[in-house]
Amino acid sequence: MLAVVPPPVTVRVPAKVNLHLSVGDAREDGYHELTTIFQALSLTDEVTVAVSEEPGVEVHGEGEKSVPTGPENLAWRAVCALAEYAERPADADGIRVVLRKGIPVAGGMAGGSADAAATLLGLSTLWRLDLARDELAGIAATLGSDVPFALYGGTALGTGRGEQLVPVLSRHTFHWVLAFDQRGLSTPKVFGELDRLREAGDPPRVGSHAPVVEALASGDPRQLALLLGNDLQAAAVSLRPGLRRTLRAGVNAGALAGTVSGSGPTCAFLCTGAESALEVAAELSGAGVCRTVRVAHGPVPGARLVGGDDTPRPTSPPQVHA
Numbered sequence: 001m002l003a004v005v006p007p008p009v010t011v012r013v014p015a016k017v018n019l020h021l022s023v024g025d026a027r028e029d030g031y032h033e034l035t036t037i038f039q040a041l042s043l044t045d046e047v048t049v050a051v052s053e054e055p056g057v058e059v060h061g062e063g064e065k066s067v068p069t070g071p072e073n074l075a076w077r078a079v080c081a082l083a084e085y086a087e088r089p090a091d092a093d094g095i096r097v098v099l100r101k102g103i104p105v106a107g108g109m110a111g112g113s114a115d116a117a118a119t120l121l122g123l124s125t126l127w128r129l130d131l132a133r134d135e136l137a138g139i140a141a142t143l144g145s146d147v148p149f150a151l152y153g154g155t156a157l158g159t160g161r162g163e164q165l166v167p168v169l170s171r172h173t174f175h176w177v178l179a180f181d182q183r184g185l186s187t188p189k190v191f192g193e194l195d196r197l198r199e200a201g202d203p204p205r206v207g208s209h210a211p212v213v214e215a216l217a218s219g220d221p222r223q224l225a226l227l228l229g230n231d232l233q234a235a236a237v238s239l240r241p242g243l244r245r246t247l248r249a250g251v252n253a254g255a256l257a258g259t260v261s262g263s264g265p266t267c268a269f270l271c272t273g274a275e276s277a278l279e280v281a282a283e284l285s286g287a288g289v290c291r292t293v294r295v296a297h298g299p300v301p302g303a304r305l306v307g308g309d310d311t312p313r314p315t316s317p318p319q320v321h322a
């Protein structure tokens with residue numbers, strides 16, 4: 001019998017920065033209650049899913065050697081979760097996922113979550129499941145707190161453990177410089193360090209997110225710069241004291257303000273515009289405080305099929321396997 005093999009599907013998916021991250025107390029399930037404002041950035045990963053006789057995960061690009069390719073890879077966990085949801089568990093064994101990474105690994109920019117979100121969208125397209133994004137977001141939330149945001153992108157308020165999202169109006173394109181550190185930081189370790197710091201004393205907490213929402217609506221980067229804040233920053237700096245120097249260097253290079261993104265160690269610097277971001281990036285590169293410097297802008301959309309607006313791209317002639 002002849003079986004038509006669908007052509008591979010490629011999805012581009014953004015990194016996130018947390019413009020505001022307020023961390024509550026640890027819950028009984030080990031998670032912390034969060035209030036965060038995410039913004040999706042033009043720094044992306046590309047994920048291709050294909051039917052293959054060699055199933056598994058392949059990783060290229062940023063941090064490729066530190067990404068697991070076994071069942072613990074978040075993209076592979078997404079394959080398994082979607083197969084189970086669609087009641088096609090046996091089909092997961094015939095899927096290959098190729099990750100082309102631009103997002104730093106364990107960098108606080110949700111790269112693994114982005115790959116999981118992209119895999120859900122790509123595979124649901126490959127399998128022609130015709131699932132609404134909200135339905136995919138339900139599966140996404142079972143994979144990680146940051147995965148639903150990578151599906152929607154834009155700018156959003158996240159509550160719960162970060163998975164409950166409401167869009168936030170952001171009229172302006174904001175320009176960022178990102179400083180990647182030599183090594184990643186483990187998200188659970190950073191939350192654990194914050195718990196430790198809070199037991200030992202009273203590290204400052206960010207205020208309400210409301211002024212950040214107003215600054216986003218105004219579109220004024222100077223107003224937003226004054227309000228960037230992250231409760232995890234003290235914990236990330238405590239585990240990686242060199243970040244203090246990186247944060248200072250970005251501001252000395254001309255950024256309006258800098259913040260650790262999520263659990264770090266990537267530092268994100270808000271600039272007045274595209275030109276200023278290039279200048280800050282050039283100066284920061286020369287300061288010797290980080291491994292790599294990138295410029296990015298946001299907000300950008302969430303996971304998107306490459307070559308189409310959520311419709312499969314014009315197909316190459318289908319391959320036919322006997």
Ligand SMILES: C[C@@](CO)(OP(=O)(O)O)[C@H](O)COP(=O)(O)OP(=O)(O)OC[C@H]1O[C@@H](n2ccc(N)nc2=O)[C@H](O)[C@@H]1O
Nearest residue numbers: 030031032108109110144145146161162187188191262263
């Ligand atoms: C901190 C944030 C901020 O956006 O981003 P990253 O720095 O990881 O990118 C996120 O909350 C990370 O989300 P994500 O990376 O999906 O984390 P998960 O896989 O859900 O959780 C990993 C671990 O982090 C801790 N965790 C995560 C989320 C949360 N609200 N409270 C927690 O305490 C828990 O120890 C959990 O076991």
Ligand SMILES: Nc1ncnc2c1ncn2[C@@H]1O[C@H](COP(=O)(O)OP(=O)(O)O)[C@@H](O)[C@H]1O
Nearest residue numbers: 073074075105106107108109110111112113115
């Ligand atoms: N597809 C993936 N890409 C990156 N890391 C992954 C992936 N799948 C699993 N991981 C693991 O998840 C950890 C956190 O990675 P990542 O999502 O990049 O960082 P963060 O949670 O700081 O945003 C990594 O150290 C890695 O071991």
